[in-house]
Amino acid sequence: MNQNEGMLEPHLDKLGASNKTVFGHPAALFVLFFTEMWERFSYYGMRALLTVFLISEISKGGWGWSNAEAMGLYGWYTSLVYATPLIGGMIADKLTGFRKAILIGAFLMTLGHASMALEGFDANFFYVGLGLMILGNGMFKPNISSMVGQLYPDTSSKKDAGYTIFYMGINAGAFLGSLLCGYLGEKIGWHYGFGLAGVFMFFGMLQFYFGQKIFGVIGNKPLTTEEKSKQVVDKDEEVIPPNVVKDRLFVVSVLMIASIFFFLAFEQAGGSLSIFAKDYTQRVLEGNAATSFKWIDALLTLFPIVVVTIVLLALAKKIFKQYPLTIIFTLLSFASIAALGFWKIEREFTSLETEVTVSWFQILNAFFIVMFASAFSKLWEKYWNPSGPIKFAMGLFLVGFSFIVVAYGASGIPQGAAAGAVRVSMLWLILAYFFQTMGELCLSPVGLSYVSKLSPKKLLGLIFGFWFLASAISNKIAGVMGGMIDEISAKYSLSTFFLVIAIMPIAVALILVLMNPMLKKKMHGIN
Template identity: 25%
Template structure:
């Protein structure tokens, strides 16, 4: 039996590394760019940042549809990567006019939609359905992405501080371009994957061939999203997407054939709700926490001021390091009730999130007392928050893939990403906005209120702890029910 991975996977992995480098490098700079360079007030910056982070979880639904019907996964991924290169280059020109800022973010959102929903599907095409190498391939892809997310904030943050904002964004574009070039060099290894559906592209609909409508869509969608950013209307797009998603979920529930399937769906719905709250807290890392670090944390090491953007690497590093340790230490047993274990892991993840924000609250109180906080304390808090992620998404996604309702796994995954990604990022923006309390001194300089950060970090600490309490109640109920069933079976 051949145990080596197909050659094509290494080109997909390289593309994934550079896509993560591009996306997370730009993301680490964005909130700082809006406030420090463009001089947006915190409210406006949080609004735009959360809108951008929300819409990148909505467009993959359209991207997946286009790949399935017209483009194929390989072509969709290449077009998506190219659009992200263009978007990051346009972002570098946004200091000249706000329209370039909105347009660049819109182009990146569209590129991400075509890329993110299809790169995993492309990887899946490299294997036969029963190929035992499949799980190893997806593990490799996940690990590779984390490498990009660790390196990107360090590299882009350094280039931005030493040269310019435009150079920082250009480095993100160069990274994505490098990934695309590497991928194209391995094109001969993908000849067996599905290509462009030429018959469907040339079929006519409403007076135009589908390729014509595709071009219209590729031009109109970035322009539409630009308007959503400009007019601050992105929340309406989220509402529409959420209503449709919940409607589809209700339809799946009504078509469930038995109580076991309905119970599994109910479990997924509740897990998704707590995941949404978890990520609304966790996504403070790119917004309010980043601005807190920039304003109130002593970043000096032997005379060198560490760029704020570099702190975004802490999360990815914690996920990788703790993930390896957990994989080595924990061996999942077959005994016991799986539902009980699921709620136990969720309680641990939410508890770690609460602990991370407790450390951040301590850091903010230290800043209030002494004018600034220490960098190690900040790194510790962010690392604990990164560790918490390992007990949320992997657990929820594993449960979704286990559901015994045919043909709904992909839809449920999309709904999960919509709620725990798009809606969570919108809520994260609402939470972050509570830190935007500032005043002007007699000289006209801005004084940011450290008390606002103390209040918000403390409220998140208690909010996450309240979620832990709710999850523990569910865990205890499930444990007692399982014990009662086992005793009844023994009797």
């Protein structure tokens, strides 16, 4: 047993949580892994469809909105999704506890998807569904991230690795949601895509509900003053001087501000990059290209199903006897996913025409995450573990570089070119999503881990709420900037539009490198 594992078991015992481990991490992490996976299936499945649905012709079941109008709604929706966690974190800290907040959020999101699936009967159902999704995300998102952090001692080097594994679950859900909801929505009917996401959110809620005891006291309803006095308190938390807390919160604030510049670029995926995929990317394939795509798409569909099935079976082996319903509901949901995946593959191979869906490009980010998350986890844990600011700088540079790639790919599109007039190779978007993913692996899971390690325990839910509030700001900016795609393209060029987006995160990356020595000092030993 290595030192980290020796620290982990007594930490879990103290919290009354299961000390069983899967792949060297708490089994409870993987219950959160699957819960978050289905929530991300829900969110990204809908996100993959939203802009495309709004700008698609009415004759194709869409609403026929302009790019600017669609990006306006997209920006408001995604920003509110990330703003409400501030309130959800406060509610969990003061009233409900993390677990109950997660269940409330999951239930609201299930209702939201059900409402969106009825948009064909009345457009108001669509807006009601968006509202429920916003509220549900607010209750769910900050609190499940907070629970992950509490599974590890603050000094454990496994914490970053644990968040990276958790992030792999996020992206497995994002991949499958974008793939299957996007495919059903674009090929069969929009309401099928919107509705499917809700089914698996419901499964996620059930598997979490029946596995709650695995967490011990983590995430319980906030205790009374008398109950708190009887608990074993983390001694390190009691003796942290106020100036250290202040310095660490300053570092958290800098990282939050930097994350805004990352996500205002990254969140173009559901906005301007979707518009670029729909209007300026060659998506109708023929001959060998079509055959190759069908095989690649089939492998991409099967790969995450196989990977996550391995994780699920490893978890089932450890906890099935204690938590059978949790495993049964997860197995049922994954069997359904596998059936849908095989149906999609069979349908594509028998189709006479090969047209890549717009939403297909959004699976690339999640696929690359699932593909490389373990490698990054091992890199940070065993080989090279630079400071948080340096990891953030790497992430910002890579996301900026991804837009330089798209700008180069779009350089042959003339100023003011009409939608569909010129189409470029799919390769540019594929490369862009690859570099964005490498940047995301440097920044997002590390950001969650640093917020958890640098924040005072009593403010953890609130600080996570602020982390997602920063994402809300970036999503709103992303919507505004994405809505300018037609204006900038007409006045300058589409390539210029993407270069403007590229410059900002790269500039912030350089600033973080310069600030790194000072920020490391203000962390006071949290590395």
